[in-house]
Amino acid sequence: MTKIVVGGRLVGMLEVAVIEEPAAAEASLDPMRSRILAELVEPGSAVMLAGRLGVARQKVNYHLKELERHGLVELVEERRRGNVAERVYRAVAASFVISPVALGAVSPDPARAPDQLSARWLVALGARLVQEVGALLGGAARAQRRVATFAVDAQVRFASAGERAEFAEELTRVVAELVGRYHDEGAVGGRVHRVVVGVHQIPERDPGGPVPMAGAGGAVDAEVGQEDR
Known part of the structure; x- marks a missing residue:
């Protein structure tokens, strides 16, 4: 069975599943299979899916078997209609994230080229976050x-590039101060936690809109040792 790391939960199903194995990642990226996964947020059979997607039931059955083999869908019910058994499936999660683990040796490594003003480094930090x-x-x-985690999501509109730079400098000082205050290298039973703070421009929704400026991304990466709460 393909390893799928689970996240939060919705009623009756997972909210997020993190895919770690390359074969499962490949299966989820197939256009038809991704459409089937989206449809199976609510339980459905091959007959029902064939009608919705406009493809032959046999083709849907083939894709369902592959998705089931990789642990991306699960059988929730088997109905008997005369001599025919109708199998009803559901996606194991409402959404999926592919871990950089699936990329093997080519997965991003933030240690290769750390640069606080590099948008690519910010992407590498995000990839490591998903992996860890x-x-x-x-x-x-x-x-x-359960896993003890904490996250902050906020938006800030800068009046100028200068203010953005000042914000980044102040944020760096504040994070460094907090890390220095709470980090205890000799804490018995303490566990190292990673703190990642990123700032990036929100992409324009209009495909013809302006491209975010170089240097718009910034990040602070630190490791903190503390007791689990």
Whole structure:
């Protein structure tokens, strides 16, 4: 069975699943299979999906078997209609994220070229975040425990590039101060936590809109050792 790391939950299903194995990632990226996964947020059979997607039932059945083989969908019910058994499936999650683990040796490594003003470094930090939190979720699922995490999501509109630069400098000082205050290298039983703070321009919705300026992304990356709460 393909390893899928689970995240939060919706009623009756997972909210997010993090895919770690290359074969499962490839299966989820197939256009028809991704459409099937989207449809199966609500349970459905091959007959129902064939009608919605406008393709032959046999073709849908083939894709369903592949998705089931990789653990992306699950059988929730089997109905008997005369001599025919109708299998009803549901996606294991409402949405999926592919972990950089699936890319193997070509997955991003933030340590290669750390640069606070590089948007590519910010992407590499984000990729590592998915990889590390995905691994934590996998271990927590096996141990039937929850993962202690914390996140802040905010938006800020800068009047100028200068103010953005001042914001980044002040944010760096504040984070460094907090890390210095709470980091305890000798804490018995303490666990190292990673703190990542990123700033990036929100992409324009209009495809013909302006391209974000170089240097618009910034990030602060730090490691903090503290007790789990």
